[in-house]
Structures are given as C-alpha cells and as structure tokens.
Amino acid sequence: xxxxxAAAIAGAALCGGCVGYSKSDNTIYFSDAAIPPVGxxxxxxxxxxxxxxxxxxxxxxxxxxxxxxxxxxxxxxxDGCLNGQVATASISVTAPNSVTAPxxxxxxxxxxxxxxxxxxxxxxxxxxxxxCAGRPNCxxxxxxxxxxxxxxxxxxxxILICDGGACP
Numbered sequence: 001x002x003x004x005x006a007a008a009i010a011g012a013a014l015c016g017g018c019v020g021y022s023k024s025d026n027t028i029y030f031s032d033a034a035i036p037p038v039g040x041x042x043x044x045x046x047x048x049x050x051x052x053x054x055x056x057x058x059x060x061x062x063x064x065x066x067x068x069x070x071x072x073x074x075x076x077x078x079d080g081c082l083n084g085q086v087a088t089a090s091i092s093v094t095a096p097n098s099v100t101a102p103x104x105x106x107x108x109x110x111x112x113x114x115x116x117x118x119x120x121x122x123x124x125x126x127x128x129x130x131x132c133a134g135r136p137n138c139x140x141x142x143x144x145x146x147x148x149x150x151x152x153x154x155x156x157x158x159i160l161i162c163d164g165g166a167c168p
C-alpha cells in the first residue's frame with residue numbers, strides 16, 4: 001500500500017504543471033476552464049493618439065520644448081580658448097522658422113578671436129551646439145554658461161559667458 005501512495009504523491013508532484021499553474025501571476029487555476037485565454041487582460045496602454053516631441057519631432061523637440069528666444073549684450077566672458085582673455089559677449093537666440101531654419105538660430109559674439117560662435121539652441125536653458133571660430137564641435141548645457149570646444153583627441157577648451165556683467 002505504501003508504494004501505491006508514494007507513486008500517487010510522486011505522480012501528483014510531477015503533474016503540478018498539468019493543473020494550469022501560471023508562473024507569471026503566481027495564481028493556480030484548476031482544470032475547470034478558469035484559465036484565462038491568451039491575450040485577455042491588461043494589454044498595451046497605447047500611445048494616447050499624439051506624439052510627444054512637438055510638431056516637427058526634430059532635434060529641438062518642436063514648439064513645445066524648442067528654445068527660449070534670447071537677446072543679451074554686455075555680458076562678461078573669459079575665453080579659455082585664447083589663454084583666458086577677458087572679453088565682452090552678446091548672445092542672440094532666435095525662434096525657429098520651420099520652413100527655412102527648423103532649429104533655433106544662435107549667434108554668440110565676443111571681443112576675442114574665438115568669435116563668432118554660431119549654431120543652434122534647444123530646450124528651456126538654450127543648450128548650444130555649434131562652432132566657434134573654426135572649432136567645429138562646441139557645446140554648452142545653457143546660455144549664458146560655459147561653452148566647451150573640442151580642440152583635439154581628448155582635449156578641449158572652455159569659454160565662460162557670465163550672466164549679468166563681469167565674470168567673478
């Protein structure tokens with residue numbers, strides 16, 4: 001009798017998967033047609049029917065997160081690309097024209113030889129990407145702020161543009 005009970009217990013243990021155990025939700029379903037069919041339940045939340053990156057979905061994320069129009073002059077600057085020369089700078093960021101110029105056109109003028117810096121700005125802080133006096137890879141997380149220009153493999157220089165007069 002004991003061998004029969006042992007065989008029944010072993011068979012039941014081996015057939016644990018036969019009773020509809022679902023590892024994904026840790027619920028045990030018995031063979032009474034309670035197992036939900038594939039595809040029934042949660043499902044995909046969808047996409048809300050709209051895009052998130054604005055009207056043009058371009059680099060500036062469209063009109064909802066493009067850039068902040070900016071016109072500043074008389075700003076203090078320290079040009080680390082020219083041995084730390086003290087300078088005066090002006091910044092102009094213009095709104096995009098989706099037909100002829102989809103980015104936010106940016107011109108930074110300084111009283112040093114690194115001027116001008118031209119490129120595009122994006123986001124609420126006017127992140128800058130462009131070139132400064134022949135240095136083709138210059139970026140900043142905000143304007144005014146620090147513009148980093150690549151000068152060679154693994155090297156760069158920095159231009160500090162201060163908000164409100166002379167730099168500290």
